[in-house]
Amino acid sequence: MSEYSWPGENGRYMPDAASAWAETVRVLPVGTRITGEVIGRQPFGVFLSIDGRPDAVVLARIDRMPRCMELPTVGQQVTGQVVWHADHNHQVGVVLGEWAEHENLLPRFRVGQAVSGRITKIAPIGVFVHLDHCVEGLIPLTGPTPTTEAFTEGQEISVQIITVDHKRNRIHLGEPIAPELCTAQVPHNLFRTRHDPQDTA
Incomplete structure (x- = not known):
């Protein structure tokens, strides 16, 4: 059995969302908690059948899912919160509760803060560093001759936070610094980074 399927393939019909759209938006405004x-x-995400609203087409998009998590499986019970309405295709967007819990961790991190973490992945775009439960930062590899020779997976390093993008749930990091500097804030220009915060993708 494929890991992906449409509601109709699981014996669940897709409702006529258009005819019920006005009522759906009225009873499921942004901020409504759902089960x-x-x-x-x-x-791209999972479709949900919402308790009490069988005529609503509800989608939890993968762009709000933390990298360390996986999409829930068909039949799984979930909770969440309405975050958008799409008039053009009559869909209600939600962020799942466990995904939102991850987003709430980001305010702990501040630009200029020195933190320690473990390298989890080395990719063409940069080095991923695990900072906290389900929170990773990225040391971007940019410039004319980017290199990963100084990094190995599993390596413990100390870095400075360059940007925290709460909207896109991203943390960009600078080059490694001395571990003892992680006990306090460090000047933003203490070391030269490969990344200019103004060029955040």
Whole structure:
């Protein structure tokens, strides 16, 4: 059985969301907390059947899912909160509760803060560093001759936070610094980084 499926393939019909759209928006405004069941699973997110609203087409998009998590499976019970309405295709967007818990961790991190973490992945775009439960930062590899020779997976390093993008749930980091500097704030220009905060993608 494929890990991806549409609601109709699981014996669950897709409702006529257009005819009920005005009522759906009225009873499910942004901020509404919901409970429901996963009825479809695609690479871009999961479709939900919401308790008490069988006519609503509800989607939890993967762009709000932390990298360390996986999409819930069909039949799984979930909770969440409404975050958008799409008039063009009559969909209600939600962020799942466990995803939102991760987003609430980001305010702990501040630009200029020195932190320690473990390298979890080395990729063409940069080095990923685990900072906290389900929170990773990225040391971008930019410039004319980017290199990963100084890094190994599993390595413990200390770095300075360059940017914290709460909207896109991203933390960009600078080059490694001395571990003892992690006991306090360090000047932003203490070391030369490969990344200009103004060029954040």
